[in-house]
Amino acid sequence: MPKLLRFSCDSCNFELETWENGLIYVTDGKGRRIECPHPGESYKIARVLKIDESEIFGFPYMRIPNPDLYPLLNERVGVISDCICLDCTALSKLDYQQDERTCTKCKSSNILPVDNLEGINCPKCKTGVFEYHSTGIIS
Numbered sequence: 331m332p333k334l335l336r337f338s339c340d341s342c343n344f345e346l347e348t349w350e351n352g353l354i355y356v357t358d359g360k361g362r363r364i365e366c367p368h369p370g371e372s373y374k375i376a377r378v379l380k381i382d383e384s385e386i387f388g389f390p391y392m393r394i395p396n397p398d399l400y401p402l403l404n405e406r407v408g409v410i411s412d413c414i415c416l417d418c419t420a421l422s423k424l425d426y427q428q429d430e431r432t433c434t435k436c437k438s439s440n441i442l443p444v445d446n447l448e449g450i451n452c453p454k455c456k457t458g459v460f461e462y463h464s465t466g467i468i469s
């Protein structure tokens with residue numbers, strides 16, 4: 331189940347939170363991304379894809395009852411990650427597997443998913459390093 335992760339700079343008080351493994355989305359018939367927050371991903375995906383939820387029950391955490399639907403899910407379902415720009419510190423929501431890896435604000439390609447921040451130099455104060463903290467929050 332998704333865990334809320336927190337990263338903070340050990341020098342300034344810059345702090346970021348993100349859900350482990352990102353946020354699931356499904357693409358509708360018009361190519362729009364519809365976010366599917368936990369819990370209830372399989373319900374929302376089934377609604378958008380117009381299939382029966384019982385066929386994909388447990389997705390993406392368990393093997394689904396109807397494996398014939400995996401190609402459709404692979405095509406239409408993706409994961410949005412919170413990404414931080416190490417140049418301007420803006421956050422972008424990107425499908426890191428599919429999207430161009432550039433900051434939506436300054437177009438820099440110097441970006442990273444927030445859940446990979448541990449040990450990275452802080453882009454705000456430039457002297458500190460990010461540390462990971464467990465929040466104990468699980469959705």
Ligand SMILES: [Zn+2]
Pocket residue numbers: 339340341342343344452453454455456457458459
């Ligand atoms: Zn800092």
Ligand SMILES: [Zn+2]
Pocket residue numbers: 415416417418419420433434435436437438
């Ligand atoms: Zn930027």
